[in-house]
Amino acid sequence: MSTPARRRLMRDFKRLQQDPPAGVSAAPTENNIMIWNAVIFGPHDTPFEDGTFKLTLEFTEEYPNKPPTVKFVSKMFHPNVYADGGICLDILQNRWSPTYDVAAILTSIQSLLDEPNPNSPANSLAAQLYQENRREYEKRVAAIVEQSWLNFQVSATID
Amino acid sequence: MSDEEMEFSDDDYDDYYGGEYDGDVDHVDPQKNDPEYFHVACLTDTEVERLLNESVEQLSNSIQVTPSLAKLLLHMYNWNQIEIVAGYRQDCHKMLTSVHIKPATPPQQMTNNQQGESEATCPVCLAPMSPDYASHLTCGHTFCKDCWSMHFEVQIKQGMSTGIECMGNSCQVLAPEDFVVPLLKRPRLKEKYQQYAFSDYVRSHPQLRFCPGPNCNIVIQAKECRAKRVTCTACKSQFCYKCGGDYHAPTDCETIRCWLTKCADDSETANYISAHTKDVNIDSFQAVGPCKTVGEYEEIAYCPKCHICIEKNGGCNHMQCFNCKHDFCWMCLGCWKTHGSEYYECSRYKENPNIAHESAHAQAREALKKYLHYYERWENHSKSLKLEEETLAKIRERIQNKVMAGTGTWIDWQYLLDAAALLARCRYTLQNTYPFAYYLESGPRKDLFEYQQAQLEAEIENLSWKIERAEMTDRGDLENQMDIVEKRRTTLLTDFLQV
Numbered sequence: 251m252s253t254p255a256r257r258r259l260m261r262d263f264k265r266l267q268q269d270p271p272a273g274v275s276a277a278p279t280e281n282n283i284m285i286w287n288a289v290i291f292g293p294h295d296t297p298f299e300d301g302t303f304k305l306t307l308e309f310t311e312e313y314p315n316k317p318p319t320v321k322f323v324s325k326m327f328h329p330n331v332y333a334d335g336g337i338c339l340d341i342l343q344n345r346w347s348p349t350y351d352v353a354a355i356l357t358s359i360q361s362l363l364d365e366p367n368p369n370s371p372a373n374s375l376a377a378q379l380y381q382e383n384r385r386e387y388e389k390r391v392a393a394i395v396e397q398s399w400l401n402f403q404v405s406a407t408i409d
Numbered sequence: 410m411s412d413e414e415m416e417f418s419d420d421d422y423d424d425y426y427g428g429e430y431d432g433d434v435d436h437v438d439p440q441k442n443d444p445e446y447f448h449v450a451c452l453t454d455t456e457v458e459r460l461l462n463e464s465v466e467q468l469s470n471s472i473q474v475t476p477s478l479a480k481l482l483l484h485m486y487n488w489n490q491i492e493i494v495a496g497y498r499q500d501c502h503k504m505l506t507s508v509h510i511k512p513a514t515p516p517q518q519m520t521n522n523q524q525g526e527s528e529a530t531c532p533v534c535l536a537p538m539s540p541d542y543a544s545h546l547t548c549g550h551t552f553c554k555d556c557w558s559m560h561f562e563v564q565i566k567q568g569m570s571t572g573i574e575c576m577g578n579s580c581q582v583l584a585p586e587d588f589v590v591p592l593l594k595r596p597r598l599k600e601k602y603q604q605y606a607f608s609d610y611v612r613s614h615p616q617l618r619f620c621p622g623p624n625c626n627i628v629i630q631a632k633e634c635r636a637k638r639v640t641c642t643a644c645k646s647q648f649c650y651k652c653g654g655d656y657h658a659p660t661d662c663e664t665i666r667c668w669l670t671k672c673a674d675d676s677e678t679a680n681y682i683s684a685h686t687k688d689v690n691i692d693s694f695q696a697v698g699p700c701k702t703v704g705e706y707e708e709i710a711y712c713p714k715c716h717i718c719i720e721k722n723g724g725c726n727h728m729q730c731f732n733c734k735h736d737f738c739w740m741c742l743g744c745w746k747t748h749g750s751e752y753y754e755c756s757r758y759k760e761n762p763n764i765a766h767e768s769a770h771a772q773a774r775e776a777l778k779k780y781l782h783y784y785e786r787w788e789n790h791s792k793s794l795k796l797e798e799e800t801l802a803k804i805r806e807r808i809q810n811k812v813m814a815g816t817g818t819w820i821d822w823q824y825l826l827d828a829a830a831l832l833a834r835c836r837y838t839l840q841n842t843y844p845f846a847y848y849l850e851s852g853p854r855k856d857l858f859e860y861q862q863a864q865l866e867a868e869i870e871n872l873s874w875k876i877e878r879a880e881m882t883d884r885g886d887l888e889n890q891m892d893i894v895e896k897r898r899t900t901l902l903t904d905f906l907q908v
Binding site: 343344347348349 | 532533534535536555556559560562563564576577578579580729734
């Protein structure tokens with residue numbers, strides 16, 4: 251069935267393949283175009299470097315007038331990411347614009363990784379360490395970067 | 410002086426025999442005589458629409474803009490025409506950008522939208538759009554009409570109307586009514602849009618208020634916003650004009666809100682536990698108390714700025730009110746900005762090293778004692794009010810019996826019903842003096858207040874007693890008592906009602 255949301259998602263997918271943004275990749279799941287899997291690579295020269303973080307994006311029929319629900323599947327340690335993987339990012343809530351597409355969402359999340367907003371803490375420990383004990387913060391991040399490879403391999407073999 | 414009085418004073422004969430005015434009572438301005446006097450008008454929605462349209466028409470004529478734009482300007486400037494006209498004549502560009510009718514920066518031609526070229530792409534659906542099927546606001550962000558319709562539909566379904574913004578990335582330009590309505594496809598949606606917009610206009614209008622009565626569509630108009638009693642002509646509900654809650658003189662809106670919250674929440678339970686058990690820390694109880702909840706729903710709170718009901722539907726504690734865009738913290742309901750970089754300061758347990766535990770124990774006991782003193786009286790009068798409603802039914806029955814027994818006619822006994830109504834009104838005021846006294850600081854003013862309160866209370870109980878035992882022969886006595894009670898009430902309100 252073709253709806254405006256589905257048509258737009260197909261076009262998002264086409265764009266991603268023709269003009270892939272650096273450091274992110276995404277594709278719809280095999281049997282449901284409304285649910286996507288994505289991977290964000292940790293940006294260079296940041297504690298997240300070399301991490302491969304998996305996410306899911308769930309769209310509704312109101313897309314692109316309403317943002318999708320985006321969650322980290324890989325374990326994350328970041329001031330603006332909740333324990334369940336939910337992300338506190340303004341463009342995914344009240345500053346959403348229908349002109350954003352999947353590539354824009356993922357690149358925004360990628361830049362959020364190294365530019366956390368300590369004013370909207372979703373993980374208070376991460377926010378506190380980020381501000382008061384950067385060394386410990388980076389140690390914790392390094393741990394989840396390592397974990398991201400493990401999870402990736404496991405799920406890759408299962409797939 | 411009203412027109413009616415003018416008419417009478419012209420003709421002495423009419424004045425004397427007119428019958429409406431009692432010859433030996435001076436007719437003074439009710440505003441000075443009655444501290445509760447408040448002039449309001451109850452309007453239906455057509456009357457309100459006419460009132461609003463008059464303002465819109467006036468403004469649109471005086472500054473030569475479309476009615477739709479004039480409406481938006483009036484809404485954003487709280488219907489202050491003088492300010493708008495002055496501001497518009499001084500610098501119309503600045504005025505239009507300040508309310509997001511025009512963009513702050515001049516519109517730029519979008520790169521993918523070359524005029525005249527038919528292969529432009531709509532940035533929302535990413536499909537090609539022909540120029541005659543595309544439209545934009547003053548900011549120049551062009552989208553196809555289907556995407557605009559869809560955007561408006563989603564926004565209206567979320568209850569938005571006057572606040573619908575352009576779809577452009579971080580563009581805050583507002584879509585005026587004459588842009589939105591033609592793009593709405595379903596008539597039901599148009600209706601909804603108009604309905605929400607109407608509510609927005611009434612809310613932004615300083616002289617208008619919706620009647621808070623259930624399913625009541627009346628709008629109350631008053632010249633000034635004061636915490637006075639309003640009785641809706643349609644649904645008969647009585648409320649305070651300023652806060653929309655139950656009328657609460659002599660207490661002010663802020664104090665009664667504190668009081669009702671205090672009565673409803675668990676803070677006093679914590680005090681009770683603290684005062685009556687050992688080794689318990691009060692603060693730890695207050696921290697877990699449902700300070701933000703409304704009723705039983707943990708996920709609902711009121712916006713601290715516009716008081717609209719908000720449901721928390723996500724994990725983030727940084728809330729933004731969908732209605733007034735106020736940013737606040739879910740945990741403490743404080744302004745989000747004041748949080749700065751202090752995360753969850755509001756829920757963190759704060760230790761006060763100055764107060765030793767022993768004194769906290771004693772303090773809790775004292776605070777509880779004080780609260781209970783006022784609460785018991787408040788609650789007691791509330792119960793008395795209910796009981797006296799039952800008395801009213803008994804009075805009716807008694808009147809019936811007396812009339813049947815030939816003791817006076819039905820008309821002779823009507824004074825008793827007036828007395829019961831007066832009693833209810835006075836007791837209501839008395840009930841509301843308790844929160845006022847609770848928050849009043851000690852001093853001569855409080856002494857005076859409590860003296861007057863005691864006087865009022867004594868006379869009210871006298872009146873109540875007399876009503877229950879009224880006989881025909883007592884009528885003079887009872888009416889005297891009614892006069893005393895009402896005078897006491899008026900004196901107290903004149904001295905302490907500061908709204």
